[in-house]
Amino acid sequence: MTAIEGPDPVLVVGGGFSGLMAATQLLRVLPPECSVLLYERAHPPGLGLAYGTPNPDHLLNLRAAQMSADPERPQDFADWLARTVFDAAERAGIRITPAGTFAARGLYGRYLSEHIARLEARAGARLRVVRETLCDLELRAGGLVAHAADGTRRAVSAAILAMGNLPGPVAAQSRHQRDPWDAGALTDLDPASDVLIVGTGLTMMDAVATLRSQGFAGRIVAVSRRGLVPKPHAPVAAGPRPCFDAATRASVRKLLAWGRAEIAAAHQAGTDWRSVIDALRPITDELWTGLPRAEQARFLRHLRPYWDVHRHRTAPPAADTIAQEIARGTLVLRAGRICAVADDAVGAVVTVQPRGGGDTQVFPVQAILDATGFSRFAETQDTLVRNLLARGLARPGPFGLGLDATPEGRLRGTDAPLWAIGPLLRGILWECIAVPDIRDASVGLAAAIAGHLAPARQDRLKTVCHPDRSGSGAGHPSFKSGTGGGVSYRSG
Template identity: 35%
Template sequence: MKDVANAAAPLRIAIVGAGAAGTLVALNVVRRSEPGTTLALTFVDPAEDLVVGAAFSTTDPRHLLNVPAAGMSFDPEDRFDFATWCSDQGMVDADEASYWFAPRREWARYLRQRWQETLAAACDRVTVTHVRRRATGLVPDGTGITVTVEGDEPLQADRAVLATGLPSVGDSWAPRDLAGEPRYVADPWRPGALEALLADDEDVLVVGTGLTMVDVALSALGEAGSGRRVVALSRNGRLPQPHAPAYLGEVVPDVRAWGSTLPEVRAAVHAHVGAVEQLNGDWRPAIDGIRYRVAELWKRLSESDREAFLRDVAGEWGVRRHRIPPASQAALEEHQAAGRLEVRAGKITAVEGTEGGVEVATADGDQLRFGWVVNCTGPRSDVRTLGNPVLDGLLGVGDRTPVAVTDGLGLGLVTRDGQVLGADGDPLPLWTLGALRRGELWESTAIPEIRVQAGEVAAALLAD
């Protein structure tokens, strides 16, 4: 392996995926590297700019962070950095900034600014290249790793990071292939996906009632006074819970005696939540405290318990753990009270395109007509089925030889503290973080977790 102290030969690091996670790794690598170290960083991502993945490419100011500003600093050791940045920018009063839910586009601007400042401070010992192409493969070659790129030369690196983020959206609910329907929005996270929908006033069916539905409904309904109606439908009609109006703290439990089976852990969680609720009058500090213990508890569960968790518990956990800001909740309630937004439980049995719209049938026998149908059922969970060429290549999808493997449920890659293990169990010169570590950690998709992982990955990339 390269001696990183040798200033003459730069350490070449390829970062596949330049979203929030990839950018946080790069930022940590530059900040943590010794002044004598030279670095050649290459982002590989078709996106035009950094930090524009599924969550942060939105330009709609109604799309708010679902984590208060105090949880969104790029540096967990400098907790209030983002909150202070927001108040310095004049977006919020300093005394309210830490529990403020900023528009997500502002966080992207913040992270890009911190990245540029970090780069400027490193002067010319760091070179950065952005290859605006999709990566198609990662091939370790004994001394380093080759990144193959769509329509471009392969790229040689000493070490690489795979930060391709949230899996692509799934639509297993759809009664048939809707890909050809002009008024069906299959992936609302794709930049510009809602443009045509926002340009008219037709009614909208949103399939799914989670966080993505909240974004889409608030955009589609726009300012009060629009004549449009939105119906949000899911199997259980369950909405995300709102954050409390003010910060309530976190009660981190001692989980040593919580057992190692799903029934034992569930019982312990219920007891903890009940006790905290009795003491504080609110369940939220209990759930927020458990967040710090999720990885530890997840590790204890057998594969069949994890499967049962995904099937029976993950939905209920998700609506309490990933909450919406009070302002989004108030806007939803206002739209519901005015009859512009209806949230329903149901199952779609048929979808047919008609002249300028879509007819939808439900299992209850309803026949509904909408101008648009938007898929907000969230990401697919099995990374083996995403059709992302870089993952397919790595995992040997098709008849290729696998370089790396996933956990049994396909939730993420098998790693040792983020360093990807080869199919033979040996560590590769490749690290990953975020959604691709869900198999090992479960809660691994939000910035409070990703920023810690980014620091750890950066330290490993710089280590001999």
């Protein structure tokens, strides 16, 4: 029998945590002749936006015990922390608190780097990491053609979009706006003049830590619609998983009433609201997908900010730092809407309409940091996403928060072999942005892709064994080096 030539690789776009998990699970379940091609444009593979920071005050917002990258070994990260030898600077990034151990995100990045090094060593030629931007995908018989920014085109059998949170529309409100993720852009600030952070969530907390580590000793003003800050974790265990009747499942108002009653009961029993919120954790996606669309919209309008600060909690040391800043008056939180930003030579004058009415507040700042999070899918200027939308290979999902896809991640509205994982599924799922969710989702995703590719492999096997059955002798156009169409393989 003739040896089977390897099929086109499976493409993973994005080498953050989602891309790393997708590649890991694909290599586990795909047959040995199948390979994985991973494109990452900016960060060391595995780290993405979140886990490359060297700042020891940028802490993980989940306990070490929840941050394993191995679905079969839930304590993998906690064990790694316990057995690894760290220098003094690294040890400063491990905070042991009554609520659990919280590590610096940079340490988690080191853990993921070791994971990918092992993966690459094991996979050999089956995994190719390419440091380049993937900017387009085109449908072709039996798969896709991937277009990279350097002009390379490659045939792939299927693709997983793992680009994380998409960049926003980039229309800076002010020429004094600076990037909160770019520590180097925050070194020259005047301590006598305020800095404005737009947003009061986890990104704001990071930005305050970055400003202080860069030596800024002046006042920081943070503004958001409600002025809510993430709550800290505490040593509270999750309550029992609740069971809802159909009427409660279909109504945000009824779910809220249940939550209020349970929280009151928790207080009576000497515990707190965290036990109630965490009891919902295993069924949050089930509840979200079961809500009628109008009820989902109601949740987004009225409850989301409250849910976010209670559900997406922060490490206690990070919360303490923010509380101390507020007590000292070096961080001022304002609840309201920014209605105007007027630039002048040295900064900007900001006008805020306070929440609940009252006189507008007008104040000068020297710099503005946008910590509002990330853009809606349809607003993004991301080239790959815009091309996929234009080609009809992708479409915005519910509320424009992410892509339209099945809960398992297969893109809807197209026959293309395209899947997504992680924050791109926001809206279809609710809990898809944190490590435990992405890690667990990658297992089902890889199995689905393996299932999709299996019949094609069987066809190829028959074709190789019985070349006369293939008709023209070419199941799909050849994309090997030097063939027509200008499409070539190139080693990463």
